[in-house]
Amino acid sequence: MKIVVCVKQIQNPEIPPAQFRIDEEAKVLIPVSGLSPVLSPFDEQAVEAALRIRDRAGEDSDIEITVVTIASKGARAAIKAALALGADNAILLSEPTFDGSGGYVTARNLAETIRAIGDVDLVLTGRQAADWDAGVVGLGVAEILDIPAITFARDVQITDGVVTVQRVLQDGIETVEADLPALVTIANELGKVRHASMRETMRAAKKPVKEWMPEDIGLDEAQVGSSAMRYNLERLYIPVNDIECEFIGGSTPAEIAATLAQHMREENLI
Amino acid sequence: MTENNNGVLVVVEVVGSQPIDLGLEMLALARRLTDSMGGTVTAVAFGTGLETTGGILTAYGADQVLINDNAIFANFHAEAWLPDLSKIIAEVAPAIVLIGHSESGTDLAPRLAFRLDVDVATGCESIDIINGRAHMTRGCFGGLAREVVTFTKTPALATIRSKTQEALSPMMERAGEVKQVSSILDVNSIRTRVVGREREKADGGVKMESAKIVIGGGLGLGGPEGFKTLNEIAELVDGAVGASRAACDLDWCPRSYQIGLSGRTVAPELYLAVGISGASHHMAGCGNSKTIVSVNSDPNAEIFKSSRFGIVGKSQEIMPALVEEIRKLKA
């Protein structure tokens, strides 16, 4: 059985806001110097979901986990991280304008890559990439491949050609199934990700990584990158925050609380 | 290429026969957009028992309401909605389609975009018409930045974050046309099967989205007991309790409490943030609150940068004292 996990490498999404910089003129992120890119958190959990499926199937299952990433040439951070966690092999689709082309083009590229791999049973993606926070690509891939998609999974199980997903609702859980092949997007509620073991990290260096160009998957210039874009980025900026915080002081918690309660009363809130 | 130009179509979620607030908020946005670019506002509602829904949507700003009343739509199911919705959009030919950035909207909108072969902007907080084109503003990079995008094809699809727009006051005498549409759904085309659904029991409290006061708890509460105190305050002031993802991850509170980028969006009169550091991912769900007051033991906590009032102190000491003080004031 073949599982493909789509992973993206991004700047660490949890850096202190003071370090976060944008070039408003060029409308691009200015990478924090000295900070290496990471595997987008929900994608890391998507890799974990694939590993859990393989763990459940047992040692001698025939499950093969391939990670696919679209990134600039030679960008290996996400792939390395995923292989060290336990994925079997990887494909890097090098695409010069990959991060400027938007979800529409990315989904097209990923879908064609998955088609080129052939006979893929399950595709896993993150619920959204933690840079642009769009949450579009996974469902897009499913639509293009014309396979069923289930979003926001906290648990994914495979039995006899059927995928069963516990899907996170705002105030509960839904159990949804579909016949394979199918696509599932993974939510934060999947929970903790394993640490890369020493053994896997050593093995990872020897795992096969293919580097494909768009022409390798039968896409031409007009179908990838900026020429295929459906959107224009008009502006990218950091919103200004002009709030001045007034600190409520006092010598005891009771005194501080009394002042706060008084403020609430003045604002007609209580 | 032909351009759609017939105004704005709004997909309104209905619970029971009552449209959710976000649907009414989007109707107000749709009215503002058609005021500046022309065309009509069409509201679309899927569900069952929708006899009164058309009138409500008209009162809140729709010129035309399309009702798809069918038992199969009683619960949201993306695959069931898509064929009818695609057909309706093809017929109405709107320039812009608005969908709520909700549990179902985030599941529906990207699929719809690819069916219609257009792009989609998710989680928008505003849309402006400039030179006749929709400019959509949305948060990105975990809420640290905003991008403004335009699309090269119509309809422009956008999901709208809750509480970023203000609903119009309803005018019961507003004229509008309400039409029933009949479903073209072939149930055999549905490939995903919902085999179970469990909702957390409603705790009888005020709904977070409509509460005037929301009290958010984070890791600085020190444990699940901290939420008991927050609940006490919420009960006293008729408010609701929310939480940071970190607190939900530790099961200190139900998961449904989560406020933020991957949780709920609230914009109360007062957001009281207790033991929350103020990560942009959290602020993405409460940054539009009218007043933010925060309690944090670290005077340099990020949350103070978004707060009108700040209290430097231990939540375990301040919050029980606040319970007492509010009791006194109410007595």
Ligand SMILES: Cc1cc2nc3c(=O)[nH]c(=O)nc-3n(C[C@H](O)[C@H](O)[C@H](O)COP(=O)(O)OP(=O)(O)OC[C@H]3O[C@@H](n4cnc5c(N)ncnc54)[C@H](O)[C@@H]3O)c2cc1C
């Ligand atoms: C892609 C992505 C999506 C995310 N989505 C969300 C989301 O939707 N919602 C969300 O909330 N988070 C989200 N997060 C996580 C977010 O980045 C933060 O990690 C999280 O909000 C931190 O929660 P916290 O403030 O409770 O904990 P912490 O950051 O650990 O902060 C605890 C705070 O409590 C203070 N404190 C400690 N002791 C006390 C005390 N005794 N009294 C008072 N204060 C005290 C500390 O000074 C600190 O400021 C997301 C992260 C990523 C990467």
Ligand SMILES: Nc1ncnc2c1ncn2[C@@H]1O[C@H](COP(=O)(O)O)[C@@H](O)[C@H]1O
């Ligand atoms: N450049 C990329 N390479 C591989 N997978 C991607 C890429 N961009 C997005 N994805 C996948 O699609 C998911 C949703 O992305 P997005 O729609 O950009 O928020 C991510 O969590 C990834 O699993």
